Amino acid sequence: MTTRDFGQDLRLWADELRAIASEGLYWSGADAYQRRRFERVRRIAAELWALQATDEVGAIETCFRAEQPHVAPEPCGDAAIFNAQGEILLIRRRDDGLWAMPGGGFEVGETPAEAACREALEETGLAVEPLALVGVYDSRRCGSRTARHLYQFVFLCRPRDVTAQPTLSNETLDVGWFGEDSLPPLSPGHAPRIRDAFRCWRGEQCAAVFDRPEQ
The missing domain is CATH 1.20.58 (Methane Monooxygenase Hydroxylase; Chain G, domain 1)
Structure with missing residues (x-):
């Protein structure tokens, strides 16, 4: 819990x-x-x-x-980007100074995978290819600190150009590649999602993760 x-x-x-x-x-x-x-x-x-x-x-x-009649949890997505060495690309956020996967809210007219790839490009400068859905996470269950109820999609991704280098954006303080045993201080909610992303990258997790109904 x-x-x-x-x-x-x-x-x-x-x-x-x-x-x-x-x-x-x-x-x-x-x-x-x-x-x-x-x-x-x-x-x-x-x-x-x-x-x-x-x-x-x-x-x-x-x-x-002023809001629409039907209010539902807000969808957002993260790109779990891995390089050939099995390291994950993380950004250091401006809002809390902690590290996270690149990601953000979806926009009308794009699929969840497209949204995750767009956020990755905006926040790291890398064009990425989605490979698999790691899971869908309820913000209340994975430790995210947010004023709104979110559904957080995580997609396993790889750079389209393996020689390209990540860059900073106006939303990030830093960016870097990290191994599973050398992760920096993570923004709330990212630890379980990153753990599952590593398992998916290694092929240990075949089915997408989702929150089971509470008994």
């Missing part, structure tokens, strides 16, 4: 209430009673969110009102 701090729990509870309120308001139609109930749920979600944010409750609630 992954340990989270209380602030992380507050944000996740607020995010879940926000989704319930948005969907409830959509299906309430002209039922004034139901609408009042879900508007109150949305307000509570904003109040919870504000406990761990610098924005005012009213500003947060305004953002919540």
Whole structure:
């Protein structure tokens, strides 16, 4: 069981209430009673969110009102890029100063694999080829620290040009290749995903990882 701090729990509870309120308001139609109930749920979600944010409750609630009717976990992806020596390419993030696989949120019109490859190019300067799906991870289960509920796809990748060298971007402080026994301090949530990526690279893991339903 992954340990989270209380602030992380507050944000996740607020995010879940926000989704319930948005969907409830959509299906309430002209039922004034139901609408009042879900508007109150949305307000509570904003109040919870504000406990761990610098924005005012009213500003947060305004953002919540502008969202689409059906709110779902946000998809994002990582590129687990390996070289011929079996080392993984990691970036040092600007937001927390820790190391992570290159990755980010998906955009409309691209597949998950395309998104992971795009993020790799933007953050490392390397064009990569996706080889396999390592797994799909629920941010609540793998230790990620985020204000939103995420589904995190990890793709095993290799550089299209083995002679190309990674470069820095405006999102990264550093970039480098690392062996499994010499990993730097990792950003929260990346340790289990990187572990599975190494297993997949070595051929020890054939099926993609996913979170089993809790009993």
